[in-house]
Amino acid sequence: MTKRAAVIYNPARVDLARVERTVAKWEAREGWEKSLWLPTALETPTSDVVGDALGTKVDLVVAAGGDGTVSEVASALRQSGVPLGILPCGTANLLARNLHLPLTNLGAAARIAFTGVDRPVDVGVLSYRLADGTTSVRPYFVMAGFGIDADMVEGTDVLAKKRFGWLAYVSPIVRSAYRTSRASVTWSLDGGTPVSARLHTLIVGNCSTITAGIHLLPGAEIDDGLLDVLAVRSLIGRDRRRFVNWIAPYQGPIPTTVPPTDADGGDTFRYRTAKTVTMTLHDPATFQADGDLIGSVEWAEFSLDPLAVTVKVA
Numbered sequence: 001m002t003k004r005a006a007v008i009y010n011p012a013r014v015d016l017a018r019v020e021r022t023v024a025k026w027e028a029r030e031g032w033e034k035s036l037w038l039p040t041a042l043e044t045p046t047s048d049v050v051g052d053a054l055g056t057k058v059d060l061v062v063a064a065g066g067d068g069t070v071s072e073v074a075s076a077l078r079q080s081g082v083p084l085g086i087l088p089c090g091t092a093n094l095l096a097r098n099l100h101l102p103l104t105n106l107g108a109a110a111r112i113a114f115t116g117v118d119r120p121v122d123v124g125v126l127s128y129r130l131a132d133g134t135t136s137v138r139p140y141f142v143m144a145g146f147g148i149d150a151d152m153v154e155g156t157d158v159l160a161k162k163r164f165g166w167l168a169y170v171s172p173i174v175r176s177a178y179r180t181s182r183a184s185v186t187w188s189l190d191g192g193t194p195v196s197a198r199l200h201t202l203i204v205g206n207c208s209t210i211t212a213g214i215h216l217l218p219g220a221e222i223d224d225g226l227l228d229v230l231a232v233r234s235l236i237g238r239d240r241r242r243f244v245n246w247i248a249p250y251q252g253p254i255p256t257t258v259p260p261t262d263a264d265g266g267d268t269f270r271y272r273t274a275k276t277v278t279m280t281l282h283d284p285a286t287f288q289a290d291g292d293l294i295g296s297v298e299w300a301e302f303s304l305d306p307l308a309v310t311v312k313v314a
Contacts, residue, residue: 276303
């Protein structure tokens with residue numbers, strides 16, 4: 001039986017004519033039917049768009065867009081059994097980057113989408129309560145939390161991203177690094193003894209790499225069944241030096257070692273792994289997940305849905 005794909009694309013982020021030509025080339029070369037094309041829209045949940053695609057019994061769902069579109073499409077494919085192909089069309093393209101997919105060669109990315117191998121990956125699940133009492137659940141794939149990553153998302157101008165690419169993130173990162181305010185947090189791993197601290201940043205990740213290829217969570221793997229947790233007291237003075245001295249050896253094309261799970265920067269930072277992370281924020285903090293702002297959070301729990309989504313990789 002001839003296979004068919006659905007391409008879900010963000011019309012604000014993609015050159016549709018170029019993407020259509022590229023997809024048409026590979027679907028024809030591999031003997032697939034013409035793909036179903038579905039745009040995302042602000043007024044329609046992406047999960048509904050994915051549901052429409054799955055309702056037509058497609059064999060592959062391809063996400064074309066930035067991190068937000070890719071994350072939303074991938075989340076909606078949880079436990080569906082239908083693989084995901086990724087055509088990175090954003091600024092950071094973090095999931096594609098962490099899966100070592102082509103970031104600037106659309107043809108190569110399309111080839112992998114139609115001919116690549118299946119790789120099951122874990123899905124992070126963020127359950128949270130906002131300061132106004134609203135509760136929700138947000139699946140994610142790369143990283144979530146508060147501090148430098150949320151400051152970066154909140155402080156980056158959309159027009160600057162279009163004009164300067166990832167360089168637009170530099171200014172908000174620098175501002176965050178010099179921020180002296182910290183959140184009072186009580187947090188625990190896997191239901192263990194709670195730890196209280198005042199923190200500049202707390203990140204719970206499923207992947208290692210962020211914008212500009214920085215390995216922020218050097219030991220993180222997207223299919224190891226574990227969350228990687230980084231808690232940083234501050235990025236001022238001695239704290240910055242201790243943190244940079246810890247993370248610097250892991251920067252490069254391929255880290256030769258990974259940090260031990262009991263790595264501890266004293267009061268400066270903690271790096272741990274866990275299957276669940278629960279926290280109460282006595283000072284609500286702005287959270288982000290996969291580049292989307294969540295809001296001001298007062299309670300959160302991070303967990304995993306192991307190997308819940310299959311992605312096409314090289």
